[in-house]
Amino acid sequence: MKDNQNNPFEDSALTTILVVSDMAKSKTFYTDVLGAKIFREYGGDSLVLQFMGNWLLLVTPGGPTEDKPDTHFVVPVVKNKVSHAFTIRVRDCIKSYGILIEKGAEFITPPFERGSETRCFFRDPDGHLFEISEYNK
Incomplete structure (x- = not known):
């Protein structure tokens, strides 16, 4: 115990x-x-x-x-200088990206493959940074 x-x-x-x-x-x-x-x-x-x-x-x-x-x-003063961010591990980054785009999320770039993951980033209305990331097996 x-x-x-x-x-x-x-x-x-x-x-x-x-x-x-x-x-x-x-x-x-x-x-x-x-x-x-x-x-x-x-x-x-x-x-x-x-x-x-x-x-x-x-x-x-x-x-x-x-x-x-x-x-x-x-609120964040400079959106391109980040001291806090959220990472959301998703099953399918491309699919999640498409759904979020349809709902109004504005991404910095489309998904990119970087090493063993596919990822992309978006911000909330005040610039708080979110990442969606898929581990590529």
Whole structure:
């Protein structure tokens, strides 16, 4: 039996927070294009989504608070400089690419074969980067 007394994350879940400039536009993108499910909305400035077994919290920009002084939540400033990205492993990159294109996703390039994978990248309305990737057997 595993000792959980020293596990600070017992029965916990990880949520990724993304700062968005237009909540309505982002809500449409994440639900209609990516298929995320709305879990809870908070007064138009935050939205909790379930996406592929994960939690995403979309929030609007905001300044410091008592529990995070000197910390500002901002949308990505330069879309081509990335400090955070999502990778979604798919069965068929070409097929997934086509479906996402039909739903309105805008890809940087069509899928490319790179070594043992086929991959391509797209962004949400604020520039948060997503990759779909297929492992080529």
